[in-house]
Amino acid sequence: MEQEFSSRLLEEAVTHFSRLPGVGRKTALRLALHLLRQDESVAAGLGNAIINMRSGIRYCRVCHNISEHEVCAICASPMRDDRTVCVVESVKDVMIFENTGQYMGLYHVLGGVISPIDGIGPDKLEIDSLVERVRSGVVDEVILALSATMEGDTTNYYIYRRLEDTGVKVTQLSRGVSVGNEIEYTDEITLGRSLLNRTLFMNAD
Amino acid sequence: MEQEFSSRLLEEAVTHFSRLPGVGRKTALRLALHLLRQDESVAAGLGNAIINMRSGIRYCRVCHNISEHEVCAICASPMRDDRTVCVVESVKDVMIFENTGQYMGLYHVLGGVISPIDGIGPDKLEIDSLVERVRSGVVDEVILALSATMEGDTTNYYIYRRLEDTGVKVTQLSRGVSVGNEIEYTDEITLGRSLLNRTLFMNAD
Numbered sequence: 001m002e003q004e005f006s007s008r009l010l011e012e013a014v015t016h017f018s019r020l021p022g023v024g025r026k027t028a029l030r031l032a033l034h035l036l037r038q039d040e041s042v043a044a045g046l047g048n049a050i051i052n053m054r055s056g057i058r059y060c061r062v063c064h065n066i067s068e069h070e071v072c073a074i075c076a077s078p079m080r081d082d083r084t085v086c087v088v089e090s091v092k093d094v095m096i097f098e099n100t101g102q103y104m105g106l107y108h109v110l111g112g113v114i115s116p117i118d119g120i121g122p123d124k125l126e127i128d129s130l131v132e133r134v135r136s137g138v139v140d141e142v143i144l145a146l147s148a149t150m151e152g153d154t155t156n157y158y159i160y161r162r163l164e165d166t167g168v169k170v171t172q173l174s175r176g177v178s179v180g181n182e183i184e185y186t187d188e189i190t191l192g193r194s195l196l197n198r199t200l201f202m203n204a205d
Numbered sequence: 206m207e208q209e210f211s212s213r214l215l216e217e218a219v220t221h222f223s224r225l226p227g228v229g230r231k232t233a234l235r236l237a238l239h240l241l242r243q244d245e246s247v248a249a250g251l252g253n254a255i256i257n258m259r260s261g262i263r264y265c266r267v268c269h270n271i272s273e274h275e276v277c278a279i280c281a282s283p284m285r286d287d288r289t290v291c292v293v294e295s296v297k298d299v300m301i302f303e304n305t306g307q308y309m310g311l312y313h314v315l316g317g318v319i320s321p322i323d324g325i326g327p328d329k330l331e332i333d334s335l336v337e338r339v340r341s342g343v344v345d346e347v348i349l350a351l352s353a354t355m356e357g358d359t360t361n362y363y364i365y366r367r368l369e370d371t372g373v374k375v376t377q378l379s380r381g382v383s384v385g386n387e388i389e390y391t392d393e394i395t396l397g398r399s400l401l402n403r404t405l406f407m408n409a410d
Contacts (some may be wrong), residue, residue, distance in 0.1 A: 006271070006279060006303070012254045012257070013254040013313075019247070021239050035225075035255060035258070036259060043255050044256055044259070046262075048257040049221040050248050051249055051252035052215040053212075053240070054247075055245060057220055095211075095234075174218060
């Protein structure tokens with residue numbers, strides 16, 4: 001391997017790059033050679049940004065979103081409605097909801113969904129902490145915003161049962177035809193759900 | 206932007222990743238979130254490998270290939286035939302020829318090909334240093350191994366003219382049907398060349 005590249009330093013950079021998801025050795029080599037052609041500050045910038053991100057980011061004590069402090073900026077904001085908690089699978093889903101600009105409540109990041117086939121039981125997810133948060137706090141609505149898959153539905157139902165005796169209102173995202181999608185290409189289950197959950201025409205937005 | 210990610214450190218890592226060729230912001234975010242989920246040593250390993258590669262690698266004084274010393278391992282090797290120099294476009298092309306395992310001479314990395322449209326004249330390439338190397342050294346054959354494009358051909362011809370009065374033998378890679386390719390899918394110019402340059406059947410390998 002060292003022979004292949006005639007430089008141990010290049011070999012090491014390629015090996016580390018190729019451990020990233022979706023990056024093979026050819027792409028890794030292309031990235032490394034690109035950085036060699038750039039000013040030294042480009043490589044230093046990328047290298048340090050990676051190291052600082054990993055060492056500096058921790059998880060919010062309340063909602064488990066990424067944070068640079070013990071409590072994240074969303075949980076700490078006085079502008080957010082702390083009575084509503086949206087339960088999501090991942091840090092990335094928080095970003096997706098934030099980018100809609102439509103939600104002013106707080107989040108709770110589960111860290112996945114229940115999936116026995118992958119060895120993920122409820123104890124591997126932030127479900128106990130959600131129940132504790134609801135019991136001890138001011139939350140009056142929990143919005144379940146997990147994937148519309150069997151695992152997501154199972155997790156929704158499990159959380160619903162765990163929250164049943166707290167008296168909190170549990171809601172979930174509406175299911176229906178995606179905006180911009182043609183009826184012809186919408187699956188039958190979604191169409192059935194969207195008929196069942198039809199809304200008054202002038203109420204629709 | 207900072208708002209989008211709720212972490213300046215994540216934002217910075219994503220920005221730096223997305224400056225890499227072929228990496229958009231979505232991919233950059235995927236890579237950053239992947240590193241956040243891994244052990245801290247994974248991010249530190251990648252970050253330091255990038256920094257060390259860029260700061261530690263320099264270019265061989267003789268052939269301009271990447272090197273960790275003033276003269277690269279190929280030029281310094283007593284096992285290589287220093288009378289033959291293969292002229293290539295890039296550091297990557299050196300690797301490609303080395304991986305064939307068929308070449309025991311030395312290299313000369315031009316750094317590109319002549320391309321007026323991209324503002325690359327002969328003075329931007331390592332052509333003067335090639336002529337100097339041939340004049341002052343023991344080289345008796347220069348193999349032109351540039352791309353079979355108009356720019357490659359122009360550069361080949363320019364180098365040939367510059368070396369004409371040194372008395373060195375100038376050769377180029379053979380052009381013909383790629384091994385494994387069907388005649389039906391080979392272009393006419395290549396077929397014409399391969400007819401013209403046909404070799405004795407039992408000599409072919």
